[in-house]
Amino acid sequence: MIKKCLFPAAGYGTRFLPATKSMPKEMLPIVNKPLIEFAVEEAQAAGISQMAIVTGRGKRALEDHFDISYELEHQIQNTEKEKYLVDIRRLIDECTFIYTRQVEMKGLGHAILTGQSMIGDEPFAVALADDLCINQGGDPVLAQMVKLYNQFRCSIVAVQEVPRDQTHKYGVIAGEELRDDLFRVSTMVEKPKPEDAPSNLAIIGRYILTPDIFDILKNTPPGKGGEIQITDALQQQAKDGCVIAYKFKGQRFDCGSAEGYVEATNYCFEHIYKAL
Numbered sequence: 623m624i625k626k627c628l629f630p631a632a633g634y635g636t637r638f639l640p641a642t643k644s645m646p647k648e649m650l651p652i653v654n655k656p657l658i659e660f661a662v663e664e665a666q667a668a669g670i671s672q673m674a675i676v677t678g679r680g681k682r683a684l685e686d687h688f689d690i691s692y693e694l695e696h697q698i699q700n701t702e703k704e705k706y707l708v709d710i711r712r713l714i715d716e717c718t719f720i721y722t723r724q725v726e727m728k729g730l731g732h733a734i735l736t737g738q739s740m741i742g743d744e745p746f747a748v749a750l751a752d753d754l755c756i757n758q759g760g761d762p763v764l765a766q767m768v769k770l771y772n773q774f775r776c777s778i779v780a781v782q783e784v785p786r787d788q789t790h791k792y793g794v795i796a797g798e799e800l801r802d803d804l805f806r807v808s809t810m811v812e813k814p815k816p817e818d819a820p821s822n823l824a825i826i827g828r829y830i831l832t833p834d835i836f837d838i839l840k841n842t843p844p845g846k847g848g849e850i851q852i853t854d855a856l857q858q859q860a861k862d863g864c865v866i867a868y869k870f871k872g873q874r875f876d877c878g879s880a881e882g883y884v885e886a887t888n889y890c891f892e893h894i895y896k897a898l
């Protein structure tokens with residue numbers, strides 16, 4: 623059973639300055655819903671109810687978002703606008719939220735290690751809110767991955783094919799094809815140049831990790847960019863055949879880039895917001 627999802631959310635979001643100067647990048651809205659809320663909804667749809675958020679300085683708005691706003695809610699009570707709060711109220715009722723701060727920004731692996739005290743000794747999901755994943759009419763991506771975890775009982779990474787000239791933005795995997803959408807990973811490289819990439823299968827921000835990852839992370843030296851990389855830690859598990867890569871069903875928008883953010887906004891306006 624996967625009961626907890628970790629959300630690394632301490633990063634600065636410099637690509638969206640000045641919007642992110644005093645507001646967490648995870649609070650950037652896709653039309654009217656912040657990115658972090660999409661990610662929490664996705665975790666909940668995978669049967670997860672304990673949300674563990676790794677925050678940092680200047681991220682107070684995240685905690686306030688998953689809380690009641692008495693004054694505002696009183697104001698709009700019994701008006702037509704109440705419908706806009708239905709989703710977030712349900713999340714607050716049905717999930718628990720815990721937070722810890724990452725004091726120094728030493729990479730995604732370090733952020734995940736910072737979350738250890740919230741996770742303990744059990745397998746858990748990880749969702750990067752700036753990768754927005756939508757699978758309309760089907761299981762959301764984390765739900766697809768939880769099903770696979772129950773089958774394989776090892777770490778799972780979500781991957782998608784990217785153009786060769788984009789490999790330097792991602793962790794890239796290679797491995798033995800088990801099914802047309804499943805690979806047993808043998809090699810993982812963080813942000814390789816196209817000529818060094820072992821394939822064009824790029825990791826996107828959804829993981830299921832087994833808890834031995836924490837001990838591995840403690841012994842993982844800084845890698846690409848001088849940061850502690852989750853990709854390097856996963857490579858240790860992959861050596862024992864314990865990492866599965868999954869070509870997920872659905873769409874992923876890179877909301878860490880202006881282009882992906884605009885695409886996601888247009889998509890959600892058409893398919894989700896208008897239906898409200």
Ligand code: G1P
Pocket residue numbers: 730750753791792793794812813824825826827851852853
């Ligand atoms: C991180 C990971 C990378 C992964 C990516 C997915 O990179 O380090 O392996 O492919 O997330 O979004 P970041 O985008 O945080 O630099």
